[in-house]
Amino acid sequence: MSENFEFKLTATDGRARRGEITMPRGTVRTPAFMPVGTGGTVKAMYMDQVRDLGADIILGNTYHLMLRPGAERVAKLGGLHEFARWQPPILTDSGGFQVMSLAQLRKLTESGVTFRSHIDGRAYEMTPERSIEIQGLLDSDIQMQLDECVALPSTPKDIQRAMELSLRWAERCKTAFGNQPGKAMFGIVQGGDVADLRIRSAQALKGMDLKGYAVGGLAVGEPQDVMLEMLDVTCPELPDDKPRYLMGVGTPDDILKSVARGIDMFDCVMPTRAGRHGLAFTRRGKVNLRNARHADDPRPLDEESSCPAARDYSRAYLHHLVKSGEALGAMLLTWNNLSYYQQLMQGIRGAIEASNFNGFTEETQVAWAQG
Numbered sequence: 019m020s021e022n023f024e025f026k027l028t029a030t031d032g033r034a035r036r037g038e039i040t041m042p043r044g045t046v047r048t049p050a051f052m053p054v055g056t057g058g059t060v061k062a063m064y065m066d067q068v069r070d071l072g073a074d075i076i077l078g079n080t081y082h083l084m085l086r087p088g089a090e091r092v093a094k095l096g097g098l099h100e101f102a103r104w105q106p107p108i109l110t111d112s113g114g115f116q117v118m119s120l121a122q123l124r125k126l127t128e129s130g131v132t133f134r135s136h137i138d139g140r141a142y143e144m145t146p147e148r149s150i151e152i153q154g155l156l157d158s159d160i161q162m163q164l165d166e167c168v169a170l171p172s173t174p175k176d177i178q179r180a181m182e183l184s185l186r187w188a189e190r191c192k193t194a195f196g197n198q199p200g201k202a203m204f205g206i207v208q209g210g211d212v213a214d215l216r217i218r219s220a221q222a223l224k225g226m227d228l229k230g231y232a233v234g235g236l237a238v239g240e241p242q243d244v245m246l247e248m249l250d251v252t253c254p255e256l257p258d259d260k261p262r263y264l265m266g267v268g269t270p271d272d273i274l275k276s277v278a279r280g281i282d283m284f285d286c287v288m289p290t291r292a293g294r295h296g297l298a299f300t301r302r303g304k305v306n307l308r309n310a311r312h313a314d315d316p317r318p319l320d321e322e323s324s325c326p327a328a329r330d331y332s333r334a335y336l337h338h339l340v341k342s343g344e345a346l347g348a349m350l351l352t353w354n355n356l357s358y359y360q361q362l363m364q365g366i367r368g369a370i371e372a373s374n375f376n377g378f379t380e381e382t383q384v385a386w387a388q389g
């Protein structure tokens with residue numbers, strides 16, 4: 019533990035990095051995967067289970083929590099850690115992406131964005147200052163800047179405008195955040211799929227000397243090679259001694275290829291959402307438990323797994339639960355998927371320490387192909 023927010027690199031293998039982020043609430047081993055806990059819950063999981071799987075940090079969403087139950091209410095109840103009974107670090111997204119993707123009747127100005135709640139239609143204003151205030155009320159350990167997230171596809175002109183506005187908002191967020199030694203505010207690199215804009219955004223944010231940097235505006239439907247190309251141009255512009263967080267990513271293959279390009283942190287709804295829809299991630303690839311071919315299969319998902327959901331239940335039973343819409347189906351498959359993701363991250367961290375990241379990547383991809 020540290021009363022400050024500190025990041026240190028402990029090993030590298032090519033551009034892949036092994037590190038640790040120390041904060042008062044705990045240490046985050048990187049590369050790290052953050053389970054998504056949007057409304058203060060990692061859906062279908064107990065927080066103790068999430069921790070036992072090896073997660074060092076989870077993600078919460080400003081947008082959802084401000085709408086329901088309300089940031090001031092969570093603050094009065096002791097903050098998000100107390101409210102959700104998750105004591106390790108929490109990273110909160112700023113609301114920029116969710117306002118773009120969920121809110122209604124959005125109106126954007128230099129000052130901020132006004133919108134109506136997708137839940138009850140109530141009107142809200144979100145400014146850089148209010149976003150940081152809300153994340154402070156939640157007692158978030160890593161707070162994201164408010165950014166303007168243009169929906170894709172967008173014109174280069176619109177991407178540039180949004181990138182430049184987001185830089186001005188980053189400055190305002192930095193001012194509003196002030197000096198909080200045990201916490202961090204991360205900037206978000208924007209620029210869509212335009213390399214020059216990505217470089218300019220990264221260089222400008224680096225000049226603000228922030229405690230960490232996210233790469234945003236990806237994992238919004240663009241082809242994987244475009245996402246990877248943007249990482250190739252963005253990561254070299256970011257400081258080596260600060261964490262790099264790729265927002266909303268991704269599949270296990272996305273994660274391997276992004277770690278190879280210098281990314282340290284990830285979050286994605288993939289393992290939890292897929293689990294609720296009957297899809298299992300395993301060492302030998304994905305298994306769609308909705309498929310009738312599992313109806314009589316007595317084998318577990320992975321007899322060698324340390325996770326009971328993967329080791330102790332037949333595919334036939336999981337298929338039955340999924341087809342019947344039983345809550346236990348979502349619970350077991352979410353448990354399995356988060357276990358797989360955390361075991362993948364543990365394997366990645368060990369491989370970088372052993373200077374074997376490329377070998378680990380090849381072995382993992384071959385195993386997926388075994389089916």
Ligand SMILES: CC#C[C@H]1NC(N)=Nc2cc3[nH]c(NC)nc3cc21
Nearest residue numbers: 114115167168234235236237265266
């Ligand atoms: C443009 C932009 C941008 C980023 N800005 C903020 N605040 N959060 C994000 C969350 C994301 N999730 C996914 N994919 C699921 N891409 C994301 C990108 C962002």
